[in-house]
Amino acid sequence: HVAGVDHERLTDQLRFVLEVDKLKRILRRNTLVDGSRRENDAEHSWHVALAARVFAEYAPKGTDIDRVVEMLLLHDIVEIDAGDTFVYDTELAQTQFKRESEAADRLYALLPKDQAEHARGLWEEFEARTTPEARFAKAIDRLAPMLANWHNEGGTWVTHRVSAAQVREKVAMVAEGSATLGAYATALINDAVGRGYLAP
Amino acid sequence: HVAGVDHERLTDQLRFVLEVDKLKRILRRNTLVDGSRRENDAEHSWHVALAARVFAEYAPKGTDIDRVVEMLLLHDIVEIDAGDTFVYDTELAQTQFKRESEAADRLYALLPKDQAEHARGLWEEFEARTTPEARFAKAIDRLAPMLANWHNEGGTWVTHRVSAAQVREKVAMVAEGSATLGAYATALINDAVGRGYLAP
Ligand SMILES: [Ca+2]
Structure with missing residues (x-):
């Protein structure tokens, strides 16, 4: 017991x-940059939160980067229950929203009500990409595995026979969040096609 | 090449x-909460950055939590070169500052100058604990492995024969950053002694 503290609230937190x-045990398809093993969701969340800060100047003027970072720290928590959905798996993508919504119902609700609503709101904003913050967060989230794959001679693009057209859909999401990072991602993908990492 | 962009700056970033x-490959002594494997520095950094937000209300009034989160995202990067120093290893602790300073010289300097100075400044502030933000960040950083050890019937406290007196030194750092979390940590350690997880 701690004096002067709402004990139930602290216990929920x-x-x-x-x-x-448990997010540390959810594995993504892509590997670390050195290719040594698959990346987990927790370390990925750290990496994109930090990258959002480093690349902050490429967000549209007025974007609240603290909010972007908060979103990125929370964005994958639903995968504790719903699992990772590979961005190029169209079958799993059909059930993704339902699975992740149910996960959000359980996981964010562990927090005290005010914090639960705030966290769930940020996650929904991220998924809906209705704000500059959400679009920039999504851009960083999509750019990160491109960098890792490019540095691994194609990485999961090769393993899963991903085509340039499929990756270009994701590049469009990078461009929606940041013109500069979108242009960089386009150049990277063109280079990857030239190197034979992606089916043209 | 991306039009209208300082290419050298973007490349450095x-x-x-x-x-x-590489921080994803630096292993800490403590395990995940489920005890299944050792935790790495990157997933640890994610966990404490998120925890700082969840526990924000227990920081002294006026503490800038966005700054705390930024500090926690950066605080372990020096360990890419310097390695993890177990908090109860007094021999390694003697060379820790020198090893980590050299690591900071190399790693933060990869960033463009303005960002390098900002990042290094935050890391030095964290280590010196001269601000409420640094003290709260350190409190969260110290509390996290206590929670994991407590949930693992003593975890690394048992493996490395850590005494209650040694852990209480770390509890003092939690209390310096947050009175509430310090009181909670004290209660946790008293309980751990009662359960025989720590030498009295
Ligand atoms: Ca450390």
Whole structure:
């Protein structure tokens, strides 16, 4: 017991912090930049949150980067229940929204009500891409695996026979969030096609 | 080439983002909350950045939580070169500052100058604990492995025969950053002693 503290509130917060530890065991399709093993969602979330800060100057003027970082720290938590959905898996994508909504219902609700609503709101904003913050967060989230794949001679693009057209759809999402990073991603993909990493 | 962009600056930023990927391969002594494997520095950094937000209300009034989060995202990057120093390893602790300073010289300097100075400044502030932000960041950083160890029947406390007195030194750092979290950590450690997880 801690004096002067809403004990139930603190216990809920602690339970949430302990529960989201499971994100460290959710594996993504892409590998680390050195190709040594698959990346997990927690370390990915750290990497994109940091990258959002480093690339902040390429967000549209007025974008609140603190909000972008907060969104990126929270954006994958639903995958604790829903699992990772490979961005090029069209079959799984059909059930993704339902699976992730149910996961959000359980996971964010572990927090005290005010914090739960705030966190879930940020996640929904991220998924809907209705604000500059959400579009920039999504741009960074899409750019990161492109960098890793490019540095791994194609990485999961090669393993899963991804085509240039499929990646260009994701590049469009990068461009929606940041003109500069979108142009960079386009140049990267053109180079990857030239190197034979992607089916043309 | 991307039109209208300082190409050298963007390249430096990309190089930094790719280089810090190595933090995912630096293992800490403590395990995940489920005890299944050792935790790496990148997923740890994500976890504490998120926890800082969840526990924000327990920071002293006026603490800038966005700055705390930024500090926590950056705080372990020096360990890419310097390695993890177990907080109870007194021998390694003697060379820690020198090793980490040299690491900071190399790693933060990969960024463009303005960003390099900003990042290094935040890391130095974190280590010196001269601001409420640094003290709160350090409190969260120290609290996290206590929670994991407590949930693992003592975890690394048992493996490395850590005493209650040693952990109480770290609890003091939690209390310096947050009175509430310090009181919670004290209660947790008393409980751990009662359960025999720590030598009294
Ligand atoms: Ca450390």
